Amino acid sequence: MAPALKRVLRPILLHGTLMLVLALWLVPLIYMVSVGLRTPAQAFNPVLFAWPVTFANFVTVLRDNPLGGIFLNSLIVTVATVVLVVLVASMVSFAMSVLRLPGGSALYAVLLTTLMVPLASLVLPLAILLKTFGWVNSYAGLIFPYVALGVPFAMVVLKAFLDDTPRMLFEAATVDGCTPWQCYRHVALPVIRPALAFVAIWQFIVTWNEFFLALIVLTKPELKTVTIVPMQYSGLYMANPGALFAILTLIALPLIVLYVLVQRAFVAGLLAGAVKG
Amino acid sequence: MSTLVQPTAGTAPATRFRPAAVRGRPSHYAFVLPAVLLFVLFIAYPILWVMGQSLYAESPQTGRSFVGLANYLAAFQDRTFWLVLRNMLLWGLITIPVQMLIGGLLAYAIERHTKRLRGFYRTMFFLPVVTSVSVVSLVWVQIYAPYYGIAQEYLRHLGITISSSLIGDSTFAIYALIVVNIWQWTGFSMLLYIAGIANLSEEVLDAAKIDGAAGWRLATDVVVPMLAPATKSLLLLGVIGTLQTFPIVHLMTGGGPNHASEVFGTAIFKQSFILGDTGMGATLSVIVLVIALALTLVQIVLLGTRFAAVRA
Numbered sequence: 001m002a003p004a005l006k007r008v009l010r011p012i013l014l015h016g017t018l019m020l021v022l023a024l025w026l027v028p029l030i031y032m033v034s035v036g037l038r039t040p041a042q043a044f045n046p047v048l049f050a051w052p053v054t055f056a057n058f059v060t061v062l063r064d065n066p067l068g069g070i071f072l073n074s075l076i077v078t079v080a081t082v083v084l085v086v087l088v089a090s091m092v093s094f095a096m097s098v099l100r101l102p103g104g105s106a107l108y109a110v111l112l113t114t115l116m117v118p119l120a121s122l123v124l125p126l127a128i129l130l131k132t133f134g135w136v137n138s139y140a141g142l143i144f145p146y147v148a149l150g151v152p153f154a155m156v157v158l159k160a161f162l163d164d165t166p167r168m169l170f171e172a173a174t175v176d177g178c179t180p181w182q183c184y185r186h187v188a189l190p191v192i193r194p195a196l197a198f199v200a201i202w203q204f205i206v207t208w209n210e211f212f213l214a215l216i217v218l219t220k221p222e223l224k225t226v227t228i229v230p231m232q233y234s235g236l237y238m239a240n241p242g243a244l245f246a247i248l249t250l251i252a253l254p255l256i257v258l259y260v261l262v263q264r265a266f267v268a269g270l271l272a273g274a275v276k277g
Numbered sequence: 278m279s280t281l282v283q284p285t286a287g288t289a290p291a292t293r294f295r296p297a298a299v300r301g302r303p304s305h306y307a308f309v310l311p312a313v314l315l316f317v318l319f320i321a322y323p324i325l326w327v328m329g330q331s332l333y334a335e336s337p338q339t340g341r342s343f344v345g346l347a348n349y350l351a352a353f354q355d356r357t358f359w360l361v362l363r364n365m366l367l368w369g370l371i372t373i374p375v376q377m378l379i380g381g382l383l384a385y386a387i388e389r390h391t392k393r394l395r396g397f398y399r400t401m402f403f404l405p406v407v408t409s410v411s412v413v414s415l416v417w418v419q420i421y422a423p424y425y426g427i428a429q430e431y432l433r434h435l436g437i438t439i440s441s442s443l444i445g446d447s448t449f450a451i452y453a454l455i456v457v458n459i460w461q462w463t464g465f466s467m468l469l470y471i472a473g474i475a476n477l478s479e480e481v482l483d484a485a486k487i488d489g490a491a492g493w494r495l496a497t498d499v500v501v502p503m504l505a506p507a508t509k510s511l512l513l514l515g516v517i518g519t520l521q522t523f524p525i526v527h528l529m530t531g532g533g534p535n536h537a538s539e540v541f542g543t544a545i546f547k548q549s550f551i552l553g554d555t556g557m558g559a560t561l562s563v564i565v566l567v568i569a570l571a572l573t574l575v576q577i578v579l580l581g582t583r584f585a586a587v588r589a
Contacts, residue, residue, distance in 0.1 A: 014390050021383075022401055028460065029404060031427060032416045046430035088311045095308035107309060114320050116513075116573040118521035120542040121562040124549040125323030125330075148319035151312050180305060209409050211524035212542065216550065230411040231528065234418070241419060252412045259407040263400050270472045 036246035043242045057246035065233075067250060073218075074225040077139055078207045081146040085203050086196055088147060089154035094184045097162035098170050108159070114152040119212055122149075127216050141217045142225075146207055154199040161195040161272075162188060198269025201262055208255050226251050324566065330559035348560035357536045358561075361544050364451050365519055368540070371455050372462075373515035377508060379459075380466025385496060387467075388474040399471065403464035410461065414528035417457045418444065421529075444530050447537035454538055457525050462518070466511055473507035474500070509580050513573065520569050541565040 027048065034049055036057050042050040061067075092111075096104035126145050127136075135141030165188075173187045189196070211227045218224050224232075230248060237244035259266075334344045352358045387398045405413065420428045421443040429439050439446075443453040477500065485499040523542030526532055532543035541561060549558030 014386065015394070018386060018391070018398060022398065025402060025460075026404065027427075028413070028416050028420060029408065031420065032412070035419070044425040046425050046427050048427060088315065091308045092312040095305060099305050099308065101305055101309060104309075107313070111312065111316060113570070114316065116517055116569050117320065117324070118517060118541070118565050118569050120521045120523060120545050121327065121566040121569070122320070122323050124545060124555060124558045124562055125326040126319065127549070128326070128555075129319070129323060144315065145319045148315035151315060155312070180302075180308070184308070205407050209407075211410055211527075212521075212546075215527075227409055227411045227524075230409070230415050234415050241425075244415070245419070248412045248415060252408045255407050255409065256404060259403070260400055263403070264396070267396075267399060267468070267471075270468065271475045 032245050032252075033249050034245075035241050036249045038242045040240070040242060043240065057242040058250070061243050061247040061250065065247065067247075069222065070224060070226055070229050070251075071254060073139075073223055074208055074227075077142050077146070077225060078204055080139065080143045081150065081207045082200050082203045084143065084147040085150040085154050086200050089151045089199065090158050090189060090192065090196065091184065092151070093155050093159035093162055094188050097159050098183070098188060099180060108155075111152045111155055114149070115156070119149065123212055123216055126213065130217060136217060137220045137223055138217075139223075142210075142213060145213060146210065150203050150206070154203065157199050158192055158195055161192045165191050194265075194269040194272040196269075197262075197265045198272075201259075201266040201269075205255065205259070226254075327559040327562040327566075330555055331563045332556075334556045335554065344556070348556050349564075352557065352560050352564065357539055357544065360536050361539050361541055364538060364540055365522075367451055368455055368458070368522060369516060369519040371452075372459055372519065373512060375459050376463045376466040376515070377511055379463050380468075380511075381470050381501075381504070383463075383467045384470035384474055385500065388471055399468070402467055405461045406464040408461070410524040411528060413457065413461050414525050418529055421453055444538075445534055447534050450530050450534065450538040454525055454529055457529070458522070461525075469507045469511055470504060473504045477503055509576075512580075513576055516572050516576070517569060520565055 031048055035043065037053045037055065038045075038050050039052060039054050039056070042052075092107075095101045096108055101107075122145075130136050130141045130145075133141070135144075169187055169191065170183055173183045178187065209227055214225050214228050218228060230251060233244055233247050237247070331348055332343060332345060333341050334348065335341045383398075383402055387395055387402075391398060420426050423429065423442040423445075426443075428443060432439060439449075441449075444450050481503070482495070482499065485495055520541060522540045523546070526538055526540050526543050527546065530538045532539035532547070541564075545558050545561045545565070548554045548561060
């Protein structure tokens, strides 16, 4: 093939293929929105797109359901978890990487093992423990286990990042009279900011979408989070897929929008070596 | 390390930092205290608790009694337990390689061959990962539904006619769920490979090109081996992900029909919270934990000690 022709054809072929794959890949999400936009007469039509399009379902479900409170519950649990994970994991990584705390590597190995513990094996004892604490049906009952489960991954990422930071920086700070706390706060935290962004965004996604523990800990309707309510709606709107898919779309939307807004920082953190490939 | 900083007149020697740290001042332990407390309370104690509890039987009629290993023997004699193992095996053996393959191909196409649309593709293929698993599960229930689901409709156009519901059939159910799982998480594999490809050394790639490697040869002989760390971490995360599978199965089939799609998550949930048999729930918890740790150990022995997700 002539090089000039190849130069023109290649991108067209490549983007054509990628766009086609992407369109197929997103069919379930497109289908979700599409059914949400249908009239009752078209709701059970087994096609991807159907006419006419109506926003009636969205209006109805927004009017009938207290979605605001559900989002607020998820937001409280998620933000508290993210803040605590970032705080606890950055402190422990700082102690291991910069302060070289005796026993640090043993602690690292122990916490690392936590990454290999399937949540399925912890739900029963956690449920019993939270009952003893009186933390069933409380935000704390979700937040603290989430933090404990989230710290190891964050720690591994942050420690790797700190290990790659020149020691000079910390030594210079110490020479200038910084205490370990000041060194952590004013030197380490700013340096690992890209990794912190990555860890925080990933923890946000994981926590917002966590299902198993939320199912067990939250039984009061007014405390339920975004992952728990869709089950109820699937019963409530069994005969009305249009309304069901409208509410599912609304439930999925905030995190999708948020991810699109922060994806640049997320990928930047990833590429900066937050996770070494 | 301290040689990096030349002590200059008027300042304390740079080495002062390290010895103070090595002594481990009491205040330094404050940095690790929260992490240790959380670990002890919410990870270590629960693990010890399930280990103990798995040796007891608990029923509303007879109360709690020590039974030794009887729970384990009962589990091994239960047909459902072997179904769970089979399903977990299928789940891992299908999900992990397929996600690696699709994720790797996408990452390679996007990173090496696109420029202006790179961010767009990265974000769009990642969307299923950030879509709530509950939403994903319920949407797929409708996709698989008999009569009005689009899966059967489009399969029929391809000449494949299925009369029963895909997730209501004891043969198909587990595979139908695996498809959903692959769809939801492939974006994650893609992103890890993107990080790996972005960090590839251009010099090595250029050298390979000069040696005549191009196109597929370059991809398979040079890039794939260089992505081994990302592949290893995906394997490790894939195994754990498989063992803690729960929401998709719980929401779509509940482990049915007749336990055909049962996984450890749903089995533990049923024994512990529906039947109230905490002894058996704890026993299954211990078994899945032992399997997870054993498989991790095998991988570390075979593939190296470093936790690759994070360090190359």
